[in-house]
Amino acid sequence: MKNKVTVKILDNTYSLLTEESAEYTERIAAKVNERLEAIMSQNPQASIAMSAVMAALDFCDESIKAKESADNLRTQLKDYLSELDAARGERDEARKEASKLYQELQTLKARSGSAE
Numbered sequence: 605m606k607n608k609v610t611v612k613i614l615d616n617t618y619s620l621l622t623e624e625s626a627e628y629t630e631r632i633a634a635k636v637n638e639r640l641e642a643i644m645s646q647n648p649q650a651s652i653a654m655s656a657v658m659a660a661l662d663f664c665d666e667s668i669k670a671k672e673s674a675d676n677l678r679t680q681l682k683d684y685l686s687e688l689d690a691a692r693g694e695r696d697e698a699r700k701e702a703s704k705l706y707q708e709l710q711t712l713k714a715r716s717g718s719a720e
Contacts, residue, residue: 613637614644614652639663 606621611633622629639659644650650658 614640636663 609626609629643655
């Protein structure tokens with residue numbers, strides 16, 4: 605369902621049709637407005653269009669770095685899960701061996717008790 609949301613960026617009003625909630629869209633607009641104001645205050649001679657391009661580059665850079673970071677975390681998680689599976693396999697083997705040794709010990713104890 606599309607929502608009509610009106611936002612204000614640099615004293616300009618924009619009516620947007622979005623599938624996102626009004627709160628989310630307003631939050632994004634506030635971030636864009638904040639970034640544009642920061643760029644324009646640092647570069648007073650920059651036009652709105654130039655500032656918008658610089659903001660777009662900043663947001664795109666952040667997005668790409670966040671995606672790369674998420675990919676790295678996914679890879680690490682897969683590695684950890686593989687290590688966990690291997691450790692579980694080793695644990696299961698150790699339990700089987702311990703059980704086998706326990707049974708052998710019980711057998712030896714029973715034999716030594718009957719030999720007396």
